[in-house]
Amino acid sequence: MPSALPVGGPAPADGVLPEQALTGAAARMFSLYAHIPFCAVRCGYCDFNTYTATELGGGASQDAYAATAASEVTFAARAMEESGLPARTLGTVFFGGGTPTLLPASDLTAVLAAAVAAWGVVDGAEITTEANPDSVSPDSLQELADGGFTRVSFGMQSAVPHVLRVLDRTHTPSRVPQAIEWARNAGLKVSVDLIYGTPGESEADWETSVRTALSYQPDHISAYALIVEDGTKLAAQIRRGQVPRIDDDDHAAKYALADGMFEAAGLSWYEVSNWARTPDDACRHNLAYWRGDDWWGIGPGAHSHIGGVRWWNVKHPTAYAGRLAAGLSPAAGRETLDAGTREMERIMLLTRLSGGIAVNTLSTGAKHEIARLIADELIDPRAAFAGHLVLTLRGRLLADAVVRRLLED
CATH class of the missing domain: 3.20.20.70 (Aldolase class I)
Structure with a gap:
């Protein structure tokens, strides 16, 4: 954190x-x-x-x-x-x-x-x-x-x-x-x-x-x-x-x-x-x-996320304790993610997992990128043909670049 x-x-x-x-x-x-x-x-x-x-x-x-x-x-x-x-x-x-x-x-x-x-x-x-x-x-x-x-x-x-x-x-x-x-x-x-x-x-x-x-x-x-x-x-x-x-x-x-x-x-x-x-x-x-599930983070500076709503607590433990003692939320700020941001984060996070991300959930532009990602040895071709985008070892080393390419459409 x-x-x-x-x-x-x-x-x-x-x-x-x-x-x-x-x-x-x-x-x-x-x-x-x-x-x-x-x-x-x-x-x-x-x-x-x-x-x-x-x-x-x-x-x-x-x-x-x-x-x-x-x-x-x-x-x-x-x-x-x-x-x-x-x-x-x-x-x-x-x-x-x-x-x-x-x-x-x-x-x-x-x-x-x-x-x-x-x-x-x-x-x-x-x-x-x-x-x-x-x-x-x-x-x-x-x-x-x-x-x-x-x-x-x-x-x-x-x-x-x-x-x-x-x-x-x-x-x-x-x-x-x-x-x-x-x-x-x-x-x-x-x-x-x-x-x-x-x-x-x-x-x-x-x-x-x-x-x-x-x-x-x-x-x-x-x-x-x-x-x-x-x-x-x-x-x-x-x-x-x-x-x-x-x-x-x-x-x-x-x-x-x-x-x-x-x-x-x-x-x-x-x-x-x-x-x-x-x-x-x-x-x-x-x-x-x-996977984008829900969690509540307790403690100073802790972050929380429920259903696309994200918030974070005040950083200093003294301020944190004081707000709770007064019956107030210790949150310092909050944001509600729009659909585009949630989709970007979904791709960014699921791509890092060995189970990968389902190809049929990607945009048309991202699907068109798959052949080039295979050619560049960044994703597993067998997994892609089976419907999932899964990083190779080289792809894991360049995971951020793979995500950028999937989001460029």
Whole structure:
């Protein structure tokens, strides 16, 4: 969740949604995202809306945060009911950050319990928390599992100490397998996150990180290219020449290397940056984003989307807590997407999935582009002839260019 908020119109203080949000709502999955904005230290590459404990106080403090977040759950449930939305149980819940596991496990389970009380959860719901390997213990992970969590996503990023230092990651690589073992003993599914393309990371370094991650036999791996955001410590270091600039060719080579290693180890890609051991191990919460389902995001700076209506909360935790304490929506702004924008986003997101996008749902101009995309080895010809546009490995490396070509008619 980038720290800069979009520009939109005003959001109503009561949180009530327009009629557009109701159309087709019963057929869409409903999810909850809970943003936990605390970190022990700010990583040099991070542009997310996070704060260290010393930066905050009052209702925004770590001690008070669970109750504040639970109050937004209550607000959200009331706003949805007053909007006339059909009653729906939660299909997925995802706690992200920040570092959610900086809070006591009892706080996270309390927020989850508030959500379950408000909406309920479907049988077999996926309930995930992100975690740093050094922010968990056997007892905390067992408490999360006992409280309803089913999955933990560890921010491994790299197995190479000098790469972790550039990223300002605080954990030691040896802590990762220990944390994964604890999670498994608690009955939790395990995902690990990796980052490639860090300045100074060699191809051998990256291969070491991938091989090490695979040795832990996770259910799921996410691998993201490092993006240098303006205003971050890393951006300043690159600008001053203290670390090398990002290289797109290096990114492409490392993506291809990882994809081959993941596939050989039995993990298949299901989204451009995500691989799962089985279809059931794919992150259902993120699939809800890519498929345009509905979710309410609680927490400072959190984004929400229901039926083409999108809104985002105020960024600072103190302002967030203050608005909720006054009985007001914490939303800073809102936009209602028109049909053209929704179609553009549908193509942009579904194209990234291994299931692809149905050719018969594309415009005439986009259909005419398919033969050229096949000739350029960007989409799978067999899938296209069967009625779905699916990216090849080369297409995944150039996914943004494929989307632009589909939208150019």
